[in-house]
Amino acid sequence: MSDNATGSAAAERGLPPAEPGGVASFDEADRGPIRRMQEFLHRFPTSIPFIVLLIGVVIFSFAAPGKFLAPFNFSLILQQVTIIAILGVAQTLVILTAGIDLSVGVIMILASVVMGRTAVVYGVPVEIAFPLGLLAGLACGFVNGVIVTKLRLPPFIVTLGTWSIFGALNVWYSRSETIRQADVQETAPFLQWTGTIIKPYDFFSKTLGLDLTFLKGWVLNYGSVVMLIVAAVIWYVLNKTAFGRHVYASGDDPDAARLAGINTDRTLIGVYALAGFICAIAAWVLIGRIGGVSPQAGQTANLDSITAVVIGGTSLFGGRGSIVGTLVGALIVGVFRNGLALSGLELLWQDFAVGVLIIVAVTIDQWIRKISS
Amino acid sequence: MKKLMLAASLLALSAAPVLADETIGLITKTETNPFFVKMREGAQAKAKELGVTLITAAGKYDGDNDGQVAAIENLIAAGAKGFAIVPSDSKAIVPTIQKARDAGLKVIVLDTPLDPMNAADATFATDNRKAGMLIGQWAKGTLGDKAADARIVFLDLATNQPTVDFLRDQGFMQGFGIDVKDPNKIGDENDPRICTHEISQGDQEKGRTAMENALQKCPDVNVVYTINEPAAAGAWEALKAVGKDDGSVLLVSIDGGCPGVKNVQAGTLGATSQQYPLKMAAMALEAIHAGKIPDIDPAVGFLDTGAQLITSKPVDGVPSISVEEGLKLCWG
Numbered sequence: 001m002s003d004n005a006t007g008s009a010a011a012e013r014g015l016p017p018a019e020p021g022g023v024a025s026f027d028e029a030d031r032g033p034i035r036r037m038q039e040f041l042h043r044f045p046t047s048i049p050f051i052v053l054l055i056g057v058v059i060f061s062f063a064a065p066g067k068f069l070a071p072f073n074f075s076l077i078l079q080q081v082t083i084i085a086i087l088g089v090a091q092t093l094v095i096l097t098a099g100i101d102l103s104v105g106v107i108m109i110l111a112s113v114v115m116g117r118t119a120v121v122y123g124v125p126v127e128i129a130f131p132l133g134l135l136a137g138l139a140c141g142f143v144n145g146v147i148v149t150k151l152r153l154p155p156f157i158v159t160l161g162t163w164s165i166f167g168a169l170n171v172w173y174s175r176s177e178t179i180r181q182a183d184v185q186e187t188a189p190f191l192q193w194t195g196t197i198i199k200p201y202d203f204f205s206k207t208l209g210l211d212l213t214f215l216k217g218w219v220l221n222y223g224s225v226v227m228l229i230v231a232a233v234i235w236y237v238l239n240k241t242a243f244g245r246h247v248y249a250s251g252d253d254p255d256a257a258r259l260a261g262i263n264t265d266r267t268l269i270g271v272y273a274l275a276g277f278i279c280a281i282a283a284w285v286l287i288g289r290i291g292g293v294s295p296q297a298g299q300t301a302n303l304d305s306i307t308a309v310v311i312g313g314t315s316l317f318g319g320r321g322s323i324v325g326t327l328v329g330a331l332i333v334g335v336f337r338n339g340l341a342l343s344g345l346e347l348l349w350q351d352f353a354v355g356v357l358i359i360v361a362v363t364i365d366q367w368i369r370k371i372s373s
Numbered sequence: 374m375k376k377l378m379l380a381a382s383l384l385a386l387s388a389a390p391v392l393a394d395e396t397i398g399l400i401t402k403t404e405t406n407p408f409f410v411k412m413r414e415g416a417q418a419k420a421k422e423l424g425v426t427l428i429t430a431a432g433k434y435d436g437d438n439d440g441q442v443a444a445i446e447n448l449i450a451a452g453a454k455g456f457a458i459v460p461s462d463s464k465a466i467v468p469t470i471q472k473a474r475d476a477g478l479k480v481i482v483l484d485t486p487l488d489p490m491n492a493a494d495a496t497f498a499t500d501n502r503k504a505g506m507l508i509g510q511w512a513k514g515t516l517g518d519k520a521a522d523a524r525i526v527f528l529d530l531a532t533n534q535p536t537v538d539f540l541r542d543q544g545f546m547q548g549f550g551i552d553v554k555d556p557n558k559i560g561d562e563n564d565p566r567i568c569t570h571e572i573s574q575g576d577q578e579k580g581r582t583a584m585e586n587a588l589q590k591c592p593d594v595n596v597v598y599t600i601n602e603p604a605a606a607g608a609w610e611a612l613k614a615v616g617k618d619d620g621s622v623l624l625v626s627i628d629g630g631c632p633g634v635k636n637v638q639a640g641t642l643g644a645t646s647q648q649y650p651l652k653m654a655a656m657a658l659e660a661i662h663a664g665k666i667p668d669i670d671p672a673v674g675f676l677d678t679g680a681q682l683i684t685s686k687p688v689d690g691v692p693s694i695s696v697e698e699g700l701k702l703c704w705g
Binding site: 067073076079080083171175176177178179180181182195197219221286289290291292294295296297298299338341342346347348 | 404405406407410434532571572576577578581582585586589590603606607609610613614615630632635636639641
């Protein structure tokens with residue numbers, strides 16, 4: 001059977017035709033429902049996290065009746081996952097290249113401390129302090145990328161090392177001192193902007209005169225908007241630019257990518273630097289969320305970001321995955337944590353559930369990969 | 374033979390400075406927590422004053438027992454006269470402390486008592502139950518008649534309820550007039566005024582998340598107890614986001630760090646109980662240097678380094694100090 005035949009068979013079932021040469025072909029007789037599902041998931045891997053999310057929402061609607069299923073609670077979950085989702089976007093970039101970045105959390109903390117301390121303690125105008133923080137994140141990521149490519153070390157080792165290094169710099173620069181919400185508000189309120197509350201219903205009814213009742217109860221903040229912008233930009237970069245294709249190619253098969261003329265070193269350095277920069281944006285959102293600057297906050301964020309990426313269906317082996325998947329992955333973690341908390345379960349069972357989700361996600365990834373072998 | 378002699382002389386050389394100088398150790402839970410940073414500063418100042426060498430060490434994270442075991446072994450090897458330690462795991466560290474005492478080192482435990490407490494030469498600590506009781510009494514006095522039908526949210530530390538967690542939490546309840554049942558256990562009470570217990574891990578971001586979830590369960594909350602000031606700062610952000618920063622909710626905490634005391638001054642925090650890490654460390658170094666442990670009231674079992682309530686709205690019958698005094702004594 002040729003690819004064309006598979007394509008038309010797929011079209012008969014209402015599925016879009018496979019890309020020529022993209023998916024292997026199969027005999028019609030082999031297709032049981034499970035096999036068909038496997039094939040469907042192989043073609044639309046992002047559908048898995050969506051299905052899990054839906055299952056979670058349904059379960060908790062019953063487990064925490066009246067509390068879970070409310071616009072306000074959903075907007076709360078959105079706020080609670082914002083930081084992890086942004087770090088997850090950074091982590092997705094790195095994992096797509098078959099790497100891993102253990103330092104995303106400390107880059108975020110370091111960048112937030114640079115922003116806050118420079119502005120509040122040293123009195124530098126926020127117009128300078130804020131870009132300095134972004135630059136610090138970019139620099140950290142750049143260092144990661146250069147070590148990975150130039151010293152040819154595994155990303156796991158490199159970022160394990162820089163995790164420690166950036167962490168030490170954070171303690172040194174912050175002197176372990178927390179900067180209070182009120183002090184930030186007085187000197188550099190811009191750093192808290194991401195925490196500003198938006199009520200979409202009021203916004204639309206006041207500015208446009210639209211009575212969108214379904215928006216009632218939603219309470220968002222600019223941090224969520226920043227998250228969506230970051231995700232949209234990186235989605236565009238990955239899907240519509242040459243750099244994005246290079247990222248996928250470098251992760252899928254670096255040798256083939258090199259042979260095809262891609263400068264994989266430059267691509268990798270770009271990926272790590274960009275990831276560092278995104279961590280610095282997460283730092284801004286972190287300051288908005290906690291009001292002040294705490295050198296102790298977000299210590300386990302690196303693991304949380306990997307969790308979001310893996311549950312979102314991005315393969316740890318590189319070359320496969322999406323930003324949308326990561327956003328949904330972060331939402332799944334948020335929904336499970338919030339849902340279990342509202343159901344009155346202890347934190348340890350929340351951790352238990354998230355652990356199960358990680359293993360299930362990777363199992364499904366492995367299972368749908370089998371189709372191409 | 375020559376090699377052996379060389380090795381012996383090298384050994385003698387390396388051991389010489391240790392023998393000539395008196396060494397005292399300080400082991401904290403982590404390097405980064407401002408409470409321990411301040412403790413180290415207090416110890417450094419005292420070591421300079423006494424003319425002794427101070428070796429400091431810490432676990433990698435809160436709960437890192439192995440790191441502390443290694444630090445104690447190093448101090449024994451260095452021939453230290455003794456050390457002060459804030460144990461990460463109050464049970465698991467006991468055999469290693471016994472080993473050090475057998476080797477002749479004086480051991481003073483700071484802040485978090487061992488289990489059993491008499492496994493060390495002495496314990497210098499804040500009376501955490503009393504610290505909790507002070508803010509409980511203050512909250513009750515401030516609410517007045519409304520205390521009878523208060524709605525209370527507790528932001529505790531961790532699911533495994535370390536000593537400091539249940540001591541502060543249950544102390545608050547006793548001060549507020551809640552029947553605590555088992556005084557060493559959180560969660561077995563049935564007072565209807567308790568709305569929920571959430572876990573903050575003493576972290577600002579997680580404190581906010583915990584408070585958000587608590588608000589979903591208890592929209593009518595009017596008292597929030599928090600294990601420490603970072604958790605309180607996070608809780609305040611959550612309260613602010615839903616417009617409950619209008620004075621309808623009484624937020625109280627424990628620690629007495631400078632950012633926390635300033636929050637009392639600003640009115641976002643109603644009151645806090647202050648403890649004194651600098652003093653703890655300095656007293657311990659002095660005692661080890663002198664080789665003499667001060668007298669300890671056997672009824673209490675440890676040397677109370679004090680806890681004082683800080684508030685700008687004092688309540689009759691509850692001793693407290695002003696924010697200005699608190700700022701002079703604060704740490705972090």
